[in-house]
Amino acid sequence: MLVDTKAMFKKAYEGNYAIGAFNVNNMELIQGIVAGAAEKRAPLILQISKGAREYASPIYLKKLIEAVVEDNPEIPIVMHLDHGADVEICKACVDGGFTSVMIDASHDDFEENIRKTKEVVDYAHAHGVVVEAELGKLVGVQFDEGDEGGGKSGGAYTDPDQAVEFVERTGVNSLAIAIGTSHGAYKFKGEPRLDFERLEVITKKLAGFPLVLHGASTVIQEYVRLCNEFGGNLPGAKGVPEEMITRASRLGVCKVNIDTDLRLAMTGSVRKALAEHPDDFDPRKYLGPAREMVKQLVMHKLDILGCVNII
Ligand code: G3H
Ligand code: 13P
Numbered sequence: 467m468l469v470d471t472k473a474m475f476k477k478a479y480e481g482n483y484a485i486g487a488f489n490v491n492n493m494e495l496i497q498g499i500v501a502g503a504a505e506k507r508a509p510l511i512l513q514i515s516k517g518a519r520e521y522a523s524p525i526y527l528k529k530l531i532e533a534v535v536e537d538n539p540e541i542p543i544v545m546h547l548d549h550g551a552d553v554e555i556c557k558a559c560v561d562g563g564f565t566s567v568m569i570d571a572s573h574d575d576f577e578e579n580i581r582k583t584k585e586v587v588d589y590a591h592a593h594g595v596v597v598e599a600e601l602g603k604l605v606g607v608q609f610d611e612g613d614e615g616g617g618k619s620g621g622a623y624t625d626p627d628q629a630v631e632f633v634e635r636t637g638v639n640s641l642a643i644a645i646g647t648s649h650g651a652y653k654f655k656g657e658p659r660l661d662f663e664r665l666e667v668i669t670k671k672l673a674g675f676p677l678v679l680h681g682a683s684t685v686i687q688e689y690v691r692l693c694n695e696f697g698g699n700l701p702g703a704k705g706v707p708e709e710m711i712t713r714a715s716r717l718g719v720c721k722v723n724i725d726t727d728l729r730l731a732m733t734g735s736v737r738k739a740l741a742e743h744p745d746d747f748d749p750r751k752y753l754g755p756a757r758e759m760v761k762q763l764v765m766h767k768l769d770i771l772g773c774v775n776i777i
C-alpha cells in the first residue's frame with residue numbers, strides 16, 4: 467500500500483527503531499529491496515533522486531513502484547523524492563503522485579532555506595504529501611576534526627536551536643540533520659565519529675519529532691572486498707559503523723538513507739558473476755544474482771535498524 471511517512475514515523479519513534487530509505491534507479495534494485503522488506507515484514511521508503519529521474523525517466527520509476535505496491539499490498543511503501551534541489555521539482559513530484567518529498571535547500575542561508583521549505587510545505591500539505599527538509603551541511607572525506615562549525619571543509623553541523631526554529635516556522639514533517647555523516651563510500655579520514663551529544667540535544671529540544679540521517683551507509687567491507695577482488699578499485703572505503711546507526715535509530719532518527727551500500731552490493735555481485743562466467747552474455751545471469759544480493763543486504767540493514775516484524 468502506498469502511504470506517507472506520518473504513521474510510519476510515529477510508530478518508529480515510539481518503538482525506537484528507524485525506517486530504511488533506499489535509493490532506487492532500476493527494476494532489480496526495487497525488486498531486491500522489496501523482497502528483503504517482505505521477508506523481514508518491514509515498511510519501506512523507496513527514494514528517487516534527481517539523478518535517478520534523469521537515468522530512468524520519472525514515468526518508469528513511478529510505474530515500477532506502482533507494480534511493487536500492487537504486488538506487495540501488505541507492505542506500507544512511501545514514494546519519496548530524495549534531495550529535491552528546488553521548489554519546482556518538489557511540486558512536480560507532488561503532482562506526479564509521490565507521497566513524500568524532500569526539499570534540500572541546506573546550501574542556502576537559514577532564511578532562504580526556511581522560505582523555500584515553507585513554500586514546498588504549503589504546496590505539498592495542500593495535496594496530502596509530507597515534506598522532509600535539511601538543516602546543516604553534510605561533509606565528505608575532506609572533513610577535519612574540529613571543523614564542524616563550517617571551516618575549510620564547508621561542512622556545518624546542525625545547530626539545535628536553529629533546528630527548533632526551522633521546524634516551527636516551516637511546519638516541515640521531518641528534518642535531515644548534519645552530525646558527521648556524508649554521502650558516498652569515503653566517509654571518514656580517520657576513526658569514524660558522529661556528534662551524538664549534538665543529536666541528543668536536538669532530540670530533547672524537538673521531542674517526538676522525526677529526524678533523518680543521510681549518508682548513513684555502513685560501507686559493508688564484504689562488498690568492498692568483492693568489488694576489489696574482481697577488478698574494482700576502492701581502496702580504503704569506509705562508512706558509518708553499524709552500532710552508530712543502531713544508536714541513532716534510538717535517538718529520534720526515524721529514517722536512515724542508504725544508497726552507497728546498495729551500489730556496492732550490486733556492483734560486487736555483477737563483477738563476480740561476469741568474472742566467473744566470461745562466456746555468459748545474458749544480463750539475467752548477472753542481474754539476477756545482484757538482485758538477490760540486494761535482498762540479503764536489505765534484510766541485514768533492517769536488522770540493524772530494528773525494523774523487523776513491524777507489519
Ligand atoms: O544523496 C545522494 C544519493 O546517493 C543519490 O545519488 O544523485 O547519484 O542518484 P545520485
Ligand atoms: P549513502 O551515500 O551513505 O548511502 O547516503 C545516501 C543518501 O543519503 C541518499 O540521500
Ligand code: ZN
Pocket residue numbers: 549649680681723
Ligand atoms: Zn542524502
